[in-house]
Amino acid sequence: MTGVLSLRIDFPGGRIGPGKIALLEAIGREGSISAAARTLGMSYRRAWLLVESLNAMAGAPVVAAAAGGAGGGGAALTEAGRALVADYRAIEEAAVAATAALRARLAQ
Numbered sequence: 001m002t003g004v005l006s007l008r009i010d011f012p013g014g015r016i017g018p019g020k021i022a023l024l025e026a027i028g029r030e031g032s033i034s035a036a037a038r039t040l041g042m043s044y045r046r047a048w049l050l051v052e053s054l055n056a057m058a059g060a061p062v063v064a065a066a067a068g069g070a071g072g073g074g075a076a077l078t079e080a081g082r083a084l085v086a087d088y089r090a091i092e093e094a095a096v097a098a099t100a101a102l103r104a105r106l107a108q
Contacts, residue, residue, distance in 0.1 A: 005096050009088070009091070016084070020050055020054055023036060023040060024054070024063070024077060024084065025085060026039050027075050028082070028085070032074050032075050033048055033063070054081075058080055058081075061078050061081075062077065062078055063078065064077075
């Protein structure tokens with residue numbers, strides 16, 4: 001058995017964890033909330049609700065979305081969104097490094 005670290009950070013307005021970060025990364029790659037939802041196997045509604053919760057929790061929009069239509073829509077991470085992903089990944093990397101020996105011992 002190998003130990004995998006799963007990091008969730010609780011804030012007064014909600015929680016950020018691997019699922020929400022994966023959604024933000026997928027939006028950044030795909031350029032749309034619906035395409036990101038499809039790649040992650042979730043409904044558009046669920047993805048949109050998660051984006052709304054992240055926008056509210058962060059105090060600033062983390063995703064900027066444009067309505068669809070003839071010209072198409074789309075979504076992109078804002079500077080706040082990119083910073084949130086980068087900060088979460090940095091915390092995750094530090095936590096993995098700090099707990100490596102303990103996780104290895106637990107896995108024995």
